Amino acid sequence: MTTTSATAAATAESGSSGLQAVLLDMDGTLVDTEDFWWQAESSLLAGYGHRLDESDRARVVGGPMTRVVDYLIDSTGVPLTAAELSLMISQRFTELLADGVPLMPGAERLLTELAAHGVPTALVSASHRHDIDLVLRTLGADRFAFTVAGDEVARTKPHPDPYLIAAARLGAEPSRCVVIEDSPTGILAAEAAGCQVIAVPSVAHIEAVPGRTVLESLEQVDLALLRALVPPRV
Structure with a gap:
């Protein structure tokens, strides 16, 4: 787990009864890398005579690599x-990242808004540390208090551990954290941790169920919505 010097001191306010932290997935949520992973996986398998289709893609989206x-x-x-x-797969993915990676629509604005209002924010990904650090060259490591990588926890997504670890490091209650995810794997992890969830699907379809907000784009996510999902205790 990496902590950036610029935001290492960002922690949830003790006793805060509203929104305490925002925890964000990386691939497919903040950056448009799901196509990169798919290209790496499908091109490698094609070299062995296996053609993957969209049903396969829905099964592999969201990792973890294992x-x-x-x-x-x-x-x-x-x-x-x-x-x-x-x-x-990792080597092919790294090659595809060489020229940088595009941010998802709304990601830049959302991260800027969270930083401007001092909202504690962490990046929680099933990707390995090496890949996260490559993406952070584009995304900006200073936007997060710290980042959690899939190869740095004993159990990664869909287990709740990564989100529980992130909430604890920020001094936040999981139920007072909002997680933003794009895949079923990540959503299962966030909900198992007891966090509020905003799903912005990238590849796989996500059902809207009680306690889960499903949106079409990060452009629909702002601080007002995040705070509304975790109202202050009366």
Whole structure:
């Protein structure tokens, strides 16, 4: 887990009864990297004679890498070990990131608004540290109090651990944190942690259910909405 010097002191106010923190996923939520992952995965499998389709894409979106690799090996029978395929996908993904990565619509404005109002914010991703650090060159590490990587926790998404860890480090109650996610895997993790959830689907369809806000774009997310999801206790 990495903490940036500029925002390391950002913590939830003790006793605050409203919104205490915003926890954000990375791939497909803040940055448009889901296509990069898909290109890496599908092009590698194509080299072994396996053509992946949109049903496969829906199964691999949101990681973590261990789950993605296990699925790809089981479904295609490609003659590679999990470690070999994981390394190959990561290397191909890194190559695709060489020229930077586009931000999702609304991401720049939202992060700027959160920073301007001093809202404690953390990046919580199933991606590995190396990949997160590459993306942060575009996204900006100083926008977050810290970042949590999938290879830095014992159990990553869909387990609640990453979000529980992030809330604890910010001194926040999980129920007073809003998580913004794009994939079913991440949403399961956030809801299991007891956080409020805004889903902005990128690839896989997300159902709107009680306690979950589903929107079409980050352009619909602002501080007023985030605060409305965690009203002060009476």
